Amino acid sequence: MRIDFPFAAKLLAEHQRIQILCHRSPDGDTLGCAYALCRALQNMGKQAKISVDDVIPHSFDYMDDNIEIQEFEPDFIVAVDVANFDLLGSESYRENFRDKVDLCIDHHATNTDFAKYTLLESEPEAAAAAETVLLVLYEMGAEVDAGVAECIYTGLSTDTGCFRYSNTTSRTLRMAADMVDKDIPFEMVNKRMFETRTKTYNALETLVLSSMEMHFDGRCAMLSITQDMYRQSGSDESEAHPLKAIPRQIEGVLAGITVKEDADGSFRASVRTNAPLDASAICARFGGGGHKRAAGCSLPGKTLREAQDNILESVRLALEEL
Amino acid sequence: MRIDFPFAAKLLAEHQRIQILCHRSPDGDTLGCAYALCRALQNMGKQAKISVDDVIPHSFDYMDDNIEIQEFEPDFIVAVDVANFDLLGSESYRENFRDKVDLCIDHHATNTDFAKYTLLESEPEAAAAAETVLLVLYEMGAEVDAGVAECIYTGLSTDTGCFRYSNTTSRTLRMAADMVDKDIPFEMVNKRMFETRTKTYNALETLVLSSMEMHFDGRCAMLSITQDMYRQSGSDESEAHPLKAIPRQIEGVLAGITVKEDADGSFRASVRTNAPLDASAICARFGGGGHKRAAGCSLPGKTLREAQDNILESVRLALEEL
Numbered sequence: 102m103r104i105d106f107p108f109a110a111k112l113l114a115e116h117q118r119i120q121i122l123c124h125r126s127p128d129g130d131t132l133g134c135a136y137a138l139c140r141a142l143q144n145m146g147k148q149a150k151i152s153v154d155d156v157i158p159h160s161f162d163y164m165d166d167n168i169e170i171q172e173f174e175p176d177f178i179v180a181v182d183v184a185n186f187d188l189l190g191s192e193s194y195r196e197n198f199r200d201k202v203d204l205c206i207d208h209h210a211t212n213t214d215f216a217k218y219t220l221l222e223s224e225p226e227a228a229a230a231a232e233t234v235l236l237v238l239y240e241m242g243a244e245v246d247a248g249v250a251e252c253i254y255t256g257l258s259t260d261t262g263c264f265r266y267s268n269t270t271s272r273t274l275r276m277a278a279d280m281v282d283k284d285i286p287f288e289m290v291n292k293r294m295f296e297t298r299t300k301t302y303n304a305l306e307t308l309v310l311s312s313m314e315m316h317f318d319g320r321c322a323m324l325s326i327t328q329d330m331y332r333q334s335g336s337d338e339s340e341a342h343p344l345k346a347i348p349r350q351i352e353g354v355l356a357g358i359t360v361k362e363d364a365d366g367s368f369r370a371s372v373r374t375n376a377p378l379d380a381s382a383i384c385a386r387f388g389g390g391g392h393k394r395a396a397g398c399s400l401p402g403k404t405l406r407e408a409q410d411n412i413l414e415s416v417r418l419a420l421e422e423l
Numbered sequence: 424m425r426i427d428f429p430f431a432a433k434l435l436a437e438h439q440r441i442q443i444l445c446h447r448s449p450d451g452d453t454l455g456c457a458y459a460l461c462r463a464l465q466n467m468g469k470q471a472k473i474s475v476d477d478v479i480p481h482s483f484d485y486m487d488d489n490i491e492i493q494e495f496e497p498d499f500i501v502a503v504d505v506a507n508f509d510l511l512g513s514e515s516y517r518e519n520f521r522d523k524v525d526l527c528i529d530h531h532a533t534n535t536d537f538a539k540y541t542l543l544e545s546e547p548e549a550a551a552a553a554e555t556v557l558l559v560l561y562e563m564g565a566e567v568d569a570g571v572a573e574c575i576y577t578g579l580s581t582d583t584g585c586f587r588y589s590n591t592t593s594r595t596l597r598m599a600a601d602m603v604d605k606d607i608p609f610e611m612v613n614k615r616m617f618e619t620r621t622k623t624y625n626a627l628e629t630l631v632l633s634s635m636e637m638h639f640d641g642r643c644a645m646l647s648i649t650q651d652m653y654r655q656s657g658s659d660e661s662e663a664h665p666l667k668a669i670p671r672q673i674e675g676v677l678a679g680i681t682v683k684e685d686a687d688g689s690f691r692a693s694v695r696t697n698a699p700l701d702a703s704a705i706c707a708r709f710g711g712g713g714h715k716r717a718a719g720c721s722l723p724g725k726t727l728r729e730a731q732d733n734i735l736e737s738v739r740l741a742l743e744e745l
Contacts, residue, residue: 263585263586263587264585264586264596264599265585265610265613265614265617265618266610266613267610269603269609269610270603271600271601271603271604272600274586274596274597274599274600274603275596275597275600277586277596278593278594278596278597278600279593281591281592281593281596282593287591288587288588288589288591291587291588292587292672295587296587296672298669298672298673298674299673299674300673300674303632303635303673307632310625310629313625347620350614350618350620351620351621351622351625352620352621352622
């Protein structure tokens with residue numbers, strides 16, 4: 102059931118032991134929402150904790166200082182930035198939450214209403230779910246201190262490529278200004294999200310860039326990231342995220358594809374597009390989803406080449422439909 | 424003589440034929456200021472033109488649509504984002520303007536007061552000179568239409584690395600929000616400033632990255648860009664700008680140096696630092712200047728190695744002084 106801000110605020114206000122769920126492959130928006138909400142609830146004297154069924158990249162460590170670790174049986178479960186039930190995590194993990202998620206606060210137009218109540222501001226209303234969470238906190242009269250502000254800023258900055266992407270609105274920028282006014286170390290956040298190059302990242306980038314393929318008259322660029330590249334560079338998946346932005350940045354490219362090999366030998370695609378190509382449509386053919394300009398999916402295929410050919414075929418169809 | 428906003432606005436208001444000067448190696452801030460001011464003045468029925476003693480990178484072409492080309496003898500000359508007289512251009516060019524610059528609108532703490540009147544908001548007051556120019560336009564009651572807003576946004580975004588760097592303030596973000604509210608194509612601006620990769624840029628990047636040297640226990644990273652690299656990659660200097668950001672991004676680096684060979688075989692350094700290292704102090708040893716976190720200078724030395732060793736020695740001294 103879709104609800105409005107006052108109702109969402111009331112639900113959170115009337116519960117005392119709140120568990121917050123993020124999506125798998127957690128990014129700065131789902132984590133920023135979770136940490137901001139957790140801190141704000143703890144500041145109000147409630148018990149709150151965050152659950153993620155995945156490794157949290159080290160770059161987000163700074164948010165740990167904003168919350169206390171609390172253990173309890175929840176009386177209310179809220180998912181943040183989670184578009185569908187499967188994104189919560191592995192099959193065994195997510196079964197713990199089947200029909201048990203009370204509230205979902207999200208900004209994906211593709212949200213499946215898997216929670217009992219859903220507060221949705223879909224793009225272009227909210228560039229980041231952190232915008233919607235911030236408005237819930239304001240609605241609750243919760244204190245937005247520097248700790249909360251740092252986490253909200255992380256969400257805003259992550260989902261807009263630091264206010265670069267077309268999903269950024271003047272509301273996003275004004276919310277960022279309000280967070281910066283709390284004296285948060287925003288330059289540290291942005292350095293961690295977008296700028297820090299480790300030696301292992303540099304080595305990984307060199308390997309990954311050499312995998313670049315151009316297709317369909319330069320309208321599609323594809324990078325591939327394999328387990329072997331992680332081994333050769335001494336890097337790991339947690340450092341691969343910034344590479345996904347590169348293919349779409351090439352002049353004339355409409356579809357920027359990154360095919361990633363998981364540790365179990367299966368393959369996933371990250372799809373970034375330029376207008377008018379729809380990334381979520383390309384991924385929907387394989388049961389994936391996301392936004393118009395950024396989406397993801399698992400890929401069929403036993404070899405890297407098979408997986409690459411599968412996603413390329415979906416890109417080809419999408420380009421033909423233009 | 425230092426002046427305030429009302430005085431600067433009055434000077435511009437009472438003149439009719441205004442020439443606007445940018446600094447050499449023009450970037451998005453000096454050009455954004457010039458185009459914004461030129462359009463606003465033309466909108467007010469005045470004559471206005473921009474002079475730059477350098478090639479303007481193609482990435483800024485979009486701003487040309489915002490102004491009309493007008494030829495006239497100026498009755499007032501204003502320099503924007505220009506810290507000292509030498510930055511105006513070559514010796515023969517700048518001699519045309521000796522003792523003739525009426526007003527300088529700038530945000531460099533190192534401004535030498537070379538103009539008759541100087542309106543200075545030095546960092547951290549103004550992250551970009553475009554902030555100061557926008558406030559002058561507001562003070563004049565000038566119309567900030569979408570054309571003006573696009574140019575001001577270009578300045579704001581350029582000098583803050585798209586709102587990433589520590590010089591960004593909540594004022595910068597709110598001004599950006601106000602410009603976005605004018606329905607400007609800000610994502611196009613940011614793509615051109617930060618994201619577009621041409622094939623020749625990719626080739627240049629690969630060559631330049633292979634020149635990376637680490638010095639002083641990893642506290643200094645140095646890239647070099649030679650004329651030979653431009654020839655090999657089919658690229659040119661206008662594409663080199665984004666590379667200068669890379670050395671500082673490496674983990675643990677305080678001084679990120681890029682040594683560039685000019686067409687005449689001379690060398691220049693771009694210096695980017697992380698706190699607490701002062702980039703302008705490193706460049707001051709060679710008569711250069713800039714900001715605390717980003718500065719530049721010409722380098723003595725007949726060979727690349729000599730030029731590199733000269734700037735490294737200045738970095739070594741600065742690191743010792745910490």
